Amino acid sequence: MTKESSDLYPVARLAAAQEATAAAGLDALLLTPSPDLRYITGYEALPLERLTCLVLPARGDAFMMVPRLELPAAEHSPASRLGVEFVAWDETDDPYAVVAARLGKVGKVGLADLMWAMQSLRFRDALPGAEQVLAGTVLRELRMRKSPAEIAALREAGAAIDAVHAQVPDLLKAGRTEREVGADIAEAILAAGHVTVDFVIVGSGPNGASPHHELSDRVIQAGEPVVVDIGGRMPSGYRSDSTRVYSVGEPPAGFQKYYDVLQRAQEAACAAVRPGVPCEEIDAAAREVIAAEGYGEYFIHRTGHGIGLESHEEPYIVAGNTEPLEEGFAFSVEPGIYLPGTHGARIEDILICTEGGGERVNHRPRELVVI
Known part of the structure; x- marks a missing residue:
């Protein structure tokens, strides 16, 4: 060993x-x-x-x-x-x-x-x-309290999934199906050093309004936003999980407006991370931004979940969880806005709670990527 x-x-x-x-x-x-x-x-x-x-x-x-x-x-x-x-x-x-x-x-x-x-x-x-x-x-x-070695493993996982997101713009093309793109992404996850693929979500157009959309044979159209949420398990046993949003050509009217709201919400939640802050306050930091702009009813899930040897583990970043954050806690911050039958968006990073605040292990651009 x-x-x-x-x-x-x-x-x-x-x-x-x-x-x-x-x-x-x-x-x-x-x-x-x-x-x-x-x-x-x-x-x-x-x-x-x-x-x-x-x-x-x-x-x-x-x-x-x-x-x-x-x-x-x-x-x-x-x-x-x-x-x-x-x-x-x-x-x-x-x-x-x-x-x-x-x-x-x-x-x-x-x-x-x-x-x-x-x-x-x-x-x-x-x-x-x-x-x-x-x-x-x-x-x-x-x-819940990750050791320095566990944090290093999560950083490695974050870098590996970032490398996959860097390839997504070359894979997302109008005329391809979600399933075809998803198969290429799965190969890239393994090539980036993961030993298993935990999930690949490619939600194009109206499918982006379903947070846990399964890959389908829907053909991606020009001018559509696409939600790509991917993760896997590294040889260490520790997991990756990151979501970015892409648009195949210029996005539809109104999409950039609420995407900008979502990006501000994710930034607010990440900025709120520090030891002693209750988990529910991180959720509230994101939710308040989204609700203030009139999209509150379209943010339909918790803001985050712990991650380590499991993709979803404690602590959960959700209203009602008063547990205070501690140094070494690792979790996602992933607010979303989902307009049924139209499109949706989610931005997700894994954060480590440190003495100085929240350290992101994902570093790909959070702005809408127009392909």
């Missing part, structure tokens, strides 16, 4: 998670293949019907249940640095019963937030006296 990877997935996280488990009043965490497991161990285990599970008691030694055929992969993974016992199980074994027997009597356990239902129900049966809660109630406090 490289020093970079060791910094990104430090051994000390296991002890920190164990302390947090005890402090939360849980008896153990049960972490199956998921961002939770990778955060603690660095191991990107395959999600299978066969149980792989890090069992982290609040007190005592952790161990990992591993299907025997996955044991070599586990032993060669970053999890091998942690000193936890790998408990290999065979096809005729009941790994849930093994976990229950080794844990003994427990009253409350935290399950990986993305554990499959088939596994959580098996654990419910194996530990009938245990209350099940989300492991995220424990791990959120650790995962």
